[in-house]
Amino acid sequence: MVSAIQEQRDIILDTIKSITRGDWKVLVIDESSKKIIDNVVKEDDILNENIANIERIEEKREMNPGMDAIYILSPQPHIVDCLMADFERRRYRKTFLVWTALLDPQMRRRIDTSRQAKEQLAGFETLSIDYFPRESHLITFRDPWSFPILYHPACNNLVRDHMQILAQKITGICVSLGEYPKVRYYRPRSPRHEASVLCGHLARFVQEELDAYAQWNQNFPPPASRPQGVLVITDRSMDLIAPLIHEFTYQAMAHDLLPIKDGEKVYYKTVVNEGRADQQEKEMEIGEKDKIWVENRHRHMKDTIEKLMGDFQKFIDENPHFTNSEADATSLNAIKDMLAGLPQFQEMKEAYSLHLNMAQECMNIFQHHKLPDIASVEQSLATGLDEDFRKPKNIADQVVRLLDDENIGPSDRLRLIMLYIIFRNGIISEDIQRLLAHASLPPQEGEAIANLELLGAQITKALKDPRTTAQPLFPPKTAPTAQSEEYALSRYEPMLKLMLEDIAKGALDQITFPYTVPPLDNSEELAAQSQASLRSAKPTWAKNRTSTVENRQRIIVFMAGGATFSESRACYEVSTSRGRDVFLATSHMLTPALYVRQVGDLSRDRRRLDLPVDRPKPKAPAHLFERNDPRPAAMPSGPGPRQNPGLGLPSGGRLPKIPGVPSPPGKSPRYDYSANPYDTPPTVPPTAGLAALSMNSGSGRPTTTNGTNGNDGGSKGKLEKKNKYAKDDGTEKKKRGFFSSKK
Incomplete structure (x- = not known):
C-alpha cells in the first residue's frame, strides 16, 4: 500500500542523490525545510548520500568556497535574503537550489537578475513537499491558525491569500502522489453562514493550480494503470458533531482524554520500570515506528485491551522461563508487574508498558467521569435515534440530569450542550442560559456556543418559530448494527465516512458535491463499479495480486478547518x-478540547489570537552580512559552464527530474500572482475579485462580469471585477467580508 511518508521521503532522497552523483556536497537548510525533512528522513540517510555536512542557513557557518552546496529552502522572503547574502559572500563554490514550494515571482526575479547568483548557480528545482505526512494516509500542514483565518469575522482580509497557500499545498500533495484528480467540493444545501462558499472557492483555486502545473509539465501526471483519482474539498461545517462526540477507539479516545503532547512529534509521559529501583518518568514517542500503536489505534478500546493482553500472554507462553508460572496474566495490573521483571526485553517492555498505562488511564477516566452515561445521550443526539434505532424520548430531561451531575467535568458539559442545540436545530436564548446554569458554567461559555453559527449551525430561534429538524447530509442507517453495549456507544459515523462510501459506489450527489469541471463522461461511476484501468489498455485477465493493489483508485480528501481522529480512522x-487508497489532508488535527477552544476564539479580538501573519516578519540574521571573514579563495581556473542569459542558469543546469515528480517552471502567467502570500495582505477585503469566480465553469478559469477572461486585457492572471460597492454618486457602499452574500 502506498504511503505518503515514503513518497515524500523518496522525493527528498532522490533529489539529493541526483545532484551529488557520488561527489561530496554540503546540504544547507532552513528552519522550515528542516521540519519537513526531519519528519520523514533520518539524518544518517541524508549523510549516506555523499553529504559531508548539514548546515542551517540562518546560523553562523564557515566559508567553504572549495565545495558545492545543495540548498533545500522554504520560499520565504527572509530566507531569500539569507541566500543572497551567501551568493554575495561566495560562501560555496557552486549552488544547487531546491525549493520546498513555488517561489514567488518577485523573489525569483531577484535571483535571476543577480550577477553573483548567475555565476554560482548550477541548478534550480522546485519540489512539491510543503506538507507533513503524519501517517501513511494522513497529512497535515501543522497550521492550527488556519481555523481562525477561515472563520473569524475579523480575518476576512486574510482569506484569499491563505486559500492560495492552501491550494498550492494541496496541489503539492497531488503532484507527490502522481495524481491529476477530478476535483469536487462540498456545497451546503441550505447555507446560512458566510463561509458556506469556502469549499467552492478553494476548489477553484486548486483546479487552477493543478491545471497550471499540468500545462508546464507535459509528463504530469505520470503514466499509471489505476483509475483517475478524486480530490474532494470539504470543510469543518460539513460535520459539526464529529469533533464534539466522545470516541472510544484507541487513538481518538487517548487524544481526547490523556495529556498527550502533540507537536512535531507525539509524546506521552509515562512511568517505566514502575516499582523498581530504576523507576523513572519518561516521555515516549507515539508514531508510525510504534508497531503496537499502528496495529491498535483504530480498534475499539475494548478490543485494544484484549489484543494487548492476548499478545502479552502469547509472549509469556513462548518465554515461560522469564515469568512465574503461578502469575496471573489476565489483568492489566498483573501484566504491568510481570513486565517490570523483564530487563532483557527493554524496548518491548517499554512499548507494552506505555500502551498498557495509556489504556488503563483511559478506562479510569471512562468510569470515574461517567462517560458511558454521557456517550449514551451523545449518540442519541448525534444520530437522532436511540439504541433501539427509534426516536429518542425525554432527551431534554436526560441532558439536564447529566448537566447537574458533579462527576461530569465542565468541558463534557459544554460539549453536551452544544450537541443538544445542534440536535434541536436551535433553541431560544433563555433556554441556553438555563442549560449553562444547570451545568454551572460561566455565561462567557455561551460565546463558544453562539460562535457555532459561524460554521453553519442554527443556535437560537424565536419562541414562536416552528420546530424544524435539520436535514441530514446522508440518510441515517436505520438497521441496528450494535452488537453489545460497548459498541452501542459508537453508533455515530462521521459524515466523511458516508461521503467516501458514496464516492466508492459512484453515488455521491453531484448537487451537494459538484465538480469544478464537470466530467464529459461517467468514468468515475464506472471506476467505482470496476477497478479496470482508465489509463492503460491492459487486459483484465492479466492482473495479479500485486497489480490489483497498484491499480487501486486514490481518493484525496482535504478537510479545511481541521480534521478529527475519527475521520482519519474512517x-x-x-x-x-x-x-481504494484514501488520503486525508488537513490543516491540523482536532481534539474536542482544541475544537471547542478554537470555536470560542472566533469572538475574541483578533489581536489576542497571535496569528503568525500579525507577528513581526522574520529577518535574515545580521551576522550573514558581516564582512569580518577573510576574502574567499579564488574560483578554480578554467572556463565555467556557459550561462543561460534568460534565467541566469547554467546550460543544462536544471536538476535531473525525479520520475513522477516533475518540477514547475520558474515563472508562468498562471502562477504570476501579484500578491505575495508571505507578505501582510491588504486591509481591503478581496471580495470583488473572488465574487467573479464562476463555480460551474467548464473552462476551469475565472471569468469577470464583463465577459472577459481573467487573464485578458493585461490583467496577468488577476481576478478582476467591476466595483460592486460603487454608488451612483461615486461613493462606496459598506463592503462585505470575503464570504458575504446578499441577504
Missing part, C-alpha cells in the same frame, strides 16, 4: 472495505 476503514 479513511483507513473505507480504504480496506472498498479497495
